[in-house]
Amino acid sequence: MEDIRIGGPPCPPEVAELRERVAAFVRERVAPCEPVLDGGGPRATAELGRLRREAKAAGLWALPLPAELGGQGQPLGSYAHLAEAEGASDHGPAALGSASLLDALMLRRHGSPGVRERYLKRLVAGELRACYAMTEPGTPGTDPFLTATRAVPAADGGWRVSGRKWFASGAVGADLVTVLARTDGDPPDRDGLSLLLVPTDAPGFRLLRELPVLGAAGHAEFELDEVAVAAGHLIGERGGALGIAGERLQLGRTLRCLRWLGQARRAFDLMRERAVGRSRSRGPLAGLQLVQRHVFESLLALRSTRSLVYEAVDRLDAGLDAHVEVGLAKVAAARTLQHVADAAIQVHGAAGLGPDTPLPALFRTGRAARILDGPDELHITSVARRVLRPDPEADLPGR
Incomplete structure (x- = not known):
């Protein structure tokens, strides 16, 4: 085709x-x-x-x-x-x-010399696996100022970390976890949050359970009980977590958008193949106007979204602020994946619900995408606030 x-x-x-x-x-x-x-x-x-x-x-x-x-x-x-x-x-x-x-x-930008020497090349080689943990049970993942996990200074210059994290992607099988913890102040203070790199084989680190997302593995909940963390495992400066997290989030969300585009394109291709190849007594599905509408709407969503995502890519690649572009791209890409996967399932009929196509998994990813990496509502509000500032041109494309 x-x-x-x-x-x-x-x-x-x-x-x-x-x-x-x-x-x-x-x-x-x-x-x-x-x-x-x-x-x-x-x-x-x-x-x-x-x-x-x-x-x-x-x-x-x-x-x-x-x-x-x-x-x-x-x-x-x-x-x-x-x-x-x-x-x-x-x-x-x-x-x-x-x-x-x-x-x-x-770790290359903010890790101590010892951390870079000990972990970086092994991480890139695939000899070690790492993950990142911010969200806590009972606390909105979009409000890091409510973080209750705490790291207190130890006599040897290191830290003792206690708390619980959940929906940590890749935590099962990880060798290292970057943990957001409060090193100063109390919730909901806006200062005093730090990042610490915690080896998962440290005494007091306990994986509690896997947390399947709509039936698929990949996330987990874990507990830290007075886990000893060496001084050199503080990432960046004490109290500097949110600046580092911001660096991760813009790039991380953009990469997610690109990957969601790849999955949406996969669903679109499956839908086209089904429409052309599936025959009824009166001809192929492709001859039905409602099927044609599914194809049209999906292509429209894909083309619109891909342009938005690559605007974010271009600004990040140029070292420019991309909060508006990333917010638009994240909402659009998540919606598009869910929409195109749903349309493809509809065109497949019952076959789209079963185990013989990847469509159920693609739809699952699309639905989860509207919550993970910040729910749609967070990005909508954040972009709108920037656009509605007294000088909105400072945050609009082409500024």
Whole structure:
């Protein structure tokens, strides 16, 4: 079937061949393993390890990671096109070694010399796994000032950390967890929040349970009970957590948007194939106006969203503030994935609800996307407030 242009900037010629290789790897090797990977547990761990070895052998490992750390150093403007291809499967980034990008950049910029020496290259090589934990039970994840996890100074110059975190993505099997904790003041003080890198094998760290998201593994709840953390494992300055978190969030949300685009395109392609290939007594589904409407609305959403996402990519790549662009892109990409997956399920009928297509998983990711990385309401409010400032031009595209 003829390829349909989805809009936004075309893939640069120097990246196109690599993008096709990434897309083929995800399509032919990662996608068939999705049911096992979604289930979690030892089988998923073993399968992910195999995929990672194959990605390294294929020369596709750690594409956006810094070259001096063992990655391939793709700049954001180029990697964005690869991220779409990786993201066609929710497990693509982990299988191809790019899932560690945010943690590696954070540790390179803000980690102590000892932390950088001890962990960075092993993290990029896939020998260690890291995750990031802000949200706490009973506390809105959008309000970090209510963080109750506390780190108190220890006699040896380190810290003792106590608290509980949940919905930490990638916590199961992680070797390191970056924990948001209060080092000064009390909730809801706006100051006194710090980030600490906690080894998960430290005494007092206890994984409580996995938290499946709409049935899929990947998140967890854990407890810290007087966990001893060395002084050098404070990330950045004491009290400087929110500035570092802001760096992570803008890039992290943009990467998520790119990956959601890849999954939405996958759902769109499945819908087209079904519409053309599924025949009724009066001809193919593609001849029905309501099916044509599903295709039209999905293509409209994809083209509009891709342009928004690449506006965010361009501003981040240029080192500019992108709060408005990222907020618009995040809401649009989450909605688009859910909308296109839903339309594809509708065109498939009962087959779209069963285990023979990835559509249930794509719809699940789209629905969860509207809450994870900040709910739609947070981004809508944040963008609107910036636009409604007395000098809104300071936050609008082209400023």
